[in-house]
Amino acid sequence: MTGHGTATMLERPQRRHVLDLDDFSREEIEQVFRAAEMMKEVLTRAIKQVPVLRGKTVVNLFWEASTRTRVSFELAAKSLSANVVSMTAAGSSVSKGESLLDTVRTLQALGADFIVIRHSESGAPYLVAQHFRGSVLNAGDGRHAHPSQALLDLFTIRERLGTIEGRKVVIIGDILHSRVARSNLWGLQTMGAHVVLCAPPTLLGAEAWWKQTWPGIEISYDLDEAVKGADVLMALRLQRERMQAGLLPSLREYSRHFALTAERVARARPEALVMHPGPMNEGIEIMPDVVTSPQSAIEEQVTNGVAIRMALLYLLAGGSQISL
Amino acid sequence: MSEERTEKQVLNADEMRRAIVRIAHEIAERNEGVADVLLIGIRRRGVPLAQRIAQALLDAEGVQVPVGQIDITLYRDDLSLRHPYPMVGPTHLPGDITGRTIVLVDDVLYTGRTVRAALDELADFGRPARIQLAVLIDRGHRELPIRADFIGKNLPTARDEMVEVHVSEIDGGEDGVFIVKGAS
Structure with a gap:
């Protein structure tokens, strides 16, 4: 903006989802660390919030019990100024028999940009990723990945x-x-x-x-x-x-x-x-x-969890294919 | 389309140094001393410039003015246009900014959008008594109602030109300001 490239651009293929770490290179993990260090600093401010995801919608789909991961993703999204909706299977249409993919299509129609999913079946986030135009973050699937x-x-x-x-x-x-x-x-x-x-x-x-x-x-x-x-x-x-x-x-x-x-x-x-x-x-x-x-x-693991999830949301928003 | 890159120097190291010293004197004069002043450099090249202004103020006024830095990446208005996102850098403010006189320092003032982002970010840290803006180069083409209080050099440019500020702390070598045209 000053008329020359002051910002260091990330040199990496654009990532759309975080499903497991099997497709993360060392460089990409280090980029997540660097972003997380900055997010940690944001979390020490009097106003622990920056406007980077303002107007974006993050849906937490927690089809399995969780305290720290769900709260951590929720705080991370809120600290980036996103709109956050958290759902559990109980109390949603899942209890009426709605399938996972119907739920995803509904959330897409409602304007979700990110889906954070926890599910008891290994591979469920991969299925969601195939049917959702935004970004999917795996918050734990079966015994597969976290x-x-x-x-x-x-x-x-x-x-x-x-x-x-x-x-x-x-x-x-x-x-x-x-x-x-x-x-x-x-x-x-x-x-x-x-x-x-x-x-x-x-x-x-x-x-x-x-x-x-x-x-x-x-x-x-x-x-x-x-x-x-x-x-x-x-x-x-x-x-x-x-x-x-x-x-x-x-x-x-x-x-x-x-x-x-x-x-x-x-x-x-x-x-x-x-x-x-x-x-x-x-x-x-x-x-x-x-x-x-x-x-x-x-x-510290718990505290760092918020910063890491902020970093992931930030980096995904930058690499996403949809017009965020 | 393969226009050749041309580079024209508009300030050399000596001229840059004198411009910074003059800005420092103007800051002290405008604020009747620098007792309440905090210098905050906008990352990246605003930071060494803020440190140099602080040094010039120490030499002239005998006062060590605190220097901070601000990274405006998370406050940009064009993030959705940039894929992938730029890397975020650290923000460190030297203490509470409420009630102080903030002098924001950047290398080049262009559209004004960086300064807008910095003002928004500062507002989330506190309520300064006033915020002033010091830039080494004002190259025109503002897109927002923003102006600088202290200017090293006014430099009329075309939009297809780029202004490159070299500071030894970041770029190595000699200080200098260049107008660059053509392939970047």
Whole structure:
């Protein structure tokens, strides 16, 4: 605007959706980080709002329970001045039998520019993306992907430890059911981290499958060994609602072998980070004293979630095909 | 269509330095000193210019004027026309702006839309007593009712020309102002 190109333009193919991290390059992840740093600054202002998405409509379709992701996306959209509508299956026409695609077509006709979707079926956001003219953000689908969570995890690691490359990251617990673990695997692999999956065999499944998809990873069934030299300890929630009978002998048995305790954290590197995507089963996969210890980044994960989601909405709006 | 690029220098490093010193003197004169003044550079090249004005004020008045920076990307009115979006930069204001005299600093004043965005952004941070505008170059072609209070040089230009300000802090090399025409 000053008559020469003062603004640095992003050099990347225009992205329209955020469905998983498998199609994010390292450069693109770093661009998300840079935008998120700026959004964090916006969130420290007295007026935590900028007009960049004024007049745009963001619809949160949460067909599965959520506190932090839904509130976080809602605050992110509002901080960018978008109009935000949040829906849950209960109380919508879904309870009258309306299909997902009918809902999407209705929202499109009502003028939605972004759909943020959480769904219990893996792949649901991809179906929506095929039938919606705007942008789709996957806020968690089945056990498949949760890209905004993985990005905020990566961002938090980078913020606390400075770098991600070469760090030993141990993902612990209910990996079988975890979309957070899968998206983190893509992101951590792209950023050059060394990932160890640590779980009982029944909560992991076939070792070969994991190594085929993410060749660099290591698999461990012994948490006391796996924590040695770790930079990041990422506990996952034991997803009892998805749990089939017989996967675990008992919660107490699971906890004895796979809970993050202060003793286990002490065997990792001194500055190691403790993370958890929430919600937590305190006393099962993580102990209360670990949650509140100085090494815990769990609260920062939540705070950073808003900035990351603001960054994603901002970058998508810039790359969208529709006339936003 | 392949017009050859031509470049004409309109200010050299010495002339740029003198223009900045003169702007600093005018700021002090207009405000009867600089006790209440905050300098805020518009990213990117307004920021080193604001720092240089602050240095000139320190030399002339013996007062260290606080310098901040503002990034107006999230307040632009043409974001929907730009694909993909430009990268956002940091905004840092030196303390509370309410009741202070703000001098906004930019390299080139052209359509006035950048200044409009900066004014909107500042209003979200507080209520300054007054806001003044200092630019190194005023090249005309305003699209909004905005004018500068302090101008280094008025430079009549055609719309198909570009004005490039080189500041050593960002661009390296020597300072200078150029009119560029043709392929960019």
